[in-house]
Amino acid sequence: xxxxxxxxxxxxxxxxxxxxxxxxxxxxxxxxxxxxxxxxxxxxxxxxxxxxxxxxxxxxxxxxxxxxxxxxxxxxxxxxxxxxxxxxxxxxxxxxxxxxxxxxxxxxxxxxxxxxxxxxxxxxxxxxxxxxxxxxxxxxxxxxxxxxxxxxxxxxxxxxxxxxxxxxxxxxxxxxxxxxxxxxxxxxxxxxxxxxxxxxxxxxxxxxxxxxxxxxxxxxxxxxxxxxxxxxxxxxxxxxxxxxxxxxxxxxxxxxxxxxxxxxxxxxxxxxxxxxxxxxxxxxxxxxxxxxxxxxxxxxx
Numbered sequence: 001x002x003x004x005x006x007x008x009x010x011x012x013x014x015x016x017x018x019x020x021x022x023x024x025x026x027x028x029x030x031x032x033x034x035x036x037x038x039x040x041x042x043x044x045x046x047x048x049x050x051x052x053x054x055x056x057x058x059x060x061x062x063x064x065x066x067x068x069x070x071x072x073x074x075x076x077x078x079x080x081x082x083x084x085x086x087x088x089x090x091x092x093x094x095x096x097x098x099x100x101x102x103x104x105x106x107x108x109x110x111x112x113x114x115x116x117x118x119x120x121x122x123x124x125x126x127x128x129x130x131x132x133x134x135x136x137x138x139x140x141x142x143x144x145x146x147x148x149x150x151x152x153x154x155x156x157x158x159x160x161x162x163x164x165x166x167x168x169x170x171x172x173x174x175x176x177x178x179x180x181x182x183x184x185x186x187x188x189x190x191x192x193x194x195x196x197x198x199x200x201x202x203x204x205x206x207x208x209x210x211x212x213x214x215x216x217x218x219x220x221x222x223x224x225x226x227x228x229x230x231x232x233x234x235x236x237x238x239x240x241x242x243x244x245x246x247x248x249x250x251x252x253x254x255x256x257x258x259x260x261x262x263x264x265x266x267x268x269x270x271x272x273x274x275x276x277x278x279x280x281x282x283x284x285x286x287x288x289x290x291x292x293x294x295x296x297x298x299x300x301x
Contacts, residue, residue, distance in 0.1 A: 007043055007044050007045055008044070008045050008047055009044045009045065009046050009047065010047050010048075010049070011046060011047065011048045011085065011088075012048075013048075014048065014051070014084050014085070015084040015085060015087065015088040016084075017084065017202050017204060020084065020087045020088060020091055021204060023091040024087070024090075024091045024098070024099045024100045025100065037096050037097050037136075037137045037161060037163060038094075038095070038096030038097065039096065039130075040094070040096065040130070041094070041095070041096060041127040041128065041130050041139065042089055042092050042094040042095055042126075042127055043094070044089075044094075044126075045124055045125065045126040046085050046088060046089055046124070046125045046126070047122070047123065047124045047125075048085060048122070048123045049120075049122045049123075050120045050121075050122070051081060051120065051121045051122070051123060052120060052121075053073065053081070053117050053118075053119075053121070055117060057080075057200060058073065058077065058117060060196070060199075060200045061074070061077055061080065061197075061200045061201070061231075062074065064193060064196045064197045064200055064228070065197070065228060065231035065232050065234075065235070066187075066232050066235040067231060067232075067234065067235055067238060068238055071116060071117055071118075072114040072115060072116055072117065073114070073115045073116075073117065074231060074234065075109055075111045075153075075234070075241065075245065075247055076109065076227060076230055076231040076234065076247070077231075078109075078115070078121075078143075078145050078153050078155070079107075079109070079143075079155065079157075079201075079227050080200070080201040080202060080203075080227075081121065081123065081145070082123050082125055082143040082145065082155065083201065083202055083203060084202055085123060085125045085143070086125050086141050086143060086157065087099060088125075089125055089126070089127055089141065090102075090127075090141070090159075095127065096130060096137065096139065096161075097137060097161035098161075100205070100206075101161070101217060102159045102160060102161045103159065103160045103161075103162065104157060104158070104159055104226050104227075104251060105138070105158050105159065105160045105250070105251055106156075106157075106158040106248075106249065106250050106251065107155065107156070107157050107158070107226075107227070107230065107247075107248075107249040107251075108155065108156045108246065108247070108248045108249070109153070109154070109155045109246070109247040109248075109249075110153070110154040110155070110245075110246050110247075111152070111153055111243070111244065111245050111246075111247070112151060112152050112153065112154070112244055113152055113243055113244060114243050115145070115147070115152050115153060119147050120147070121145050121146070121147065122145070122146045122147070122148075123143065123144070123145055124143070124144045124146075125141065125142070125143045125144075126141075126142050127139055127140070127141055127142070128140050128142055133160055135160060135162045136160055136161050136162040136163045137160070137161050137163065138158055138159065138160045138161075139158070139159055140156050140157065140158050140159075141156070141157045141158075141159065142154070142155070142156050143155045143157070178292055179290075179292070180262055180287055180288070180289065180290075180291075180292035181264075183262035183263050183264055183287075183289075184236055184263050184264055184265050185236065185263050186260050186261065186262055186263065186289065187232055187233075187260070187261050187263055187286070188258075188259075188260050189224050189228075189232075189255060189257065189258065189259055189260075189261070190257055190258035190259075191222060191257050191258065193224075193228075194208055194209070194222065194224050194225065194228065194257060195209055197225055197228045198225070201225065201227070201228075203225055203227070205225075207219060207222065207223055208222055208223060208224070208225055209222065210222065219254065219256065220256060221256050221257055222256075222257050223254035223255055223256055223257060224254070224255040224257060224259070226249075226251040226254075226296070229251075229255065229286055229295060229296045230247075230249045230296065230298065232286075233263055233265075233284045233285075233286055233296060233298065234284075236263055236265040236284070237265050237282050237284070237300065240282075241282075241300060242300075245300055245301065246299075246300075246301050247298065247299075247300055248298060248299045248301070249296060249297075249298040250296070250297050250298065251295075251296055252293065252294035252295050252296060252297065253288070253293055253294070253295055254295070255286070255295050260289055261286045261287065261288065261289065261295055262285075262286065262287045262288070262289045263284075263285070263286055264283075264284065264285040264286075264287065265282055265283075265284050266282065266283045266284075267280055267281075267282055268280055268281040268282060268283055268299075268301075281299060281300050281301040282299070282300040283297075283298075283299055284296075284297070284298040284299070284300065285297045285298070
């Protein structure tokens with residue numbers, strides 16, 4: 001159920017996953033008289049007030065991502081809270097392209113302060129910045145989490161729909177295979193892990209949980225969620241992440257299951273003494289253990 005107040009659509013409950021994926025599947029089917037990519041975005045902002053964190057779900061999320069379970073939320077966990085609302089917007093009739101088949105290319109998370117498990121959360125989600133991309137059309141989904149009137153967490157998720165555009169293509173970068181340097185640690189991920197993450201996060205996209213679904217989109221086998229990777233890599237720096245931080249993530253080649261990947265975490269020195277200081281940061285990466293290409297690169301600042 002929902003109520004509309006101008007451009008703000010107030011939801012009364014979290015969107016249901018089964019309903020969302022049913023609409024996503026319908027949206028992926030060709031429609032007579034409709035073709036191509038839309039030129040406008042939904043004008044509405046979807047909102048949900050008073051959402052409570054389920055401690056059991058949070059504990060399961062921490063386990064599957066290799067993170068600590070505590071009194072505050074991991075900086076990536078609110079992604080799972082806003083995800084159903086993001087998907088509801090992406091499967092709406094006004095969204096310019098089908099949700100199924102779009103690629104999550106980048107994610108920027110701003111945590112303004114730690115969020116307590118016990119705090120009631122207000123969510124808002126909107127779409128903006130529809131733009132051309134050398135490989136197709138890209139759009140940003142902006143999600144905000146507030147406690148009362150205080151904004152505590154903000155995210156910009158960029159999605160790409162690949163299609164011919166006629167624009168000059170980006171020059172293809174050719175990388176000679178090099179033996180990657182020794183990692184800080186390795187991560188092993190298999191279908192069992194990703195199926196558990198899908199259940200916890202609500203992201204049951206077929207490319208992650210179905211061999212047939214993965215092959216339908218050109219993958220040899222199922223692939224790991226990008227946001228599982230974004231959470232799992234944080235295990236290397238837990239306890240050393242500032243309370244106020246920006247986490248910028250760029251997704252590379254998918255992790256085809258099962259896989260072992262190299263994890264890298266390099267501390268970035270702070271500014272020179274006497275300069276305005278924001279503390280040290282981290283450069284993070286997950287890379288193929290033999291060829292060295294990135295599955296994920298990220299910065300914490």
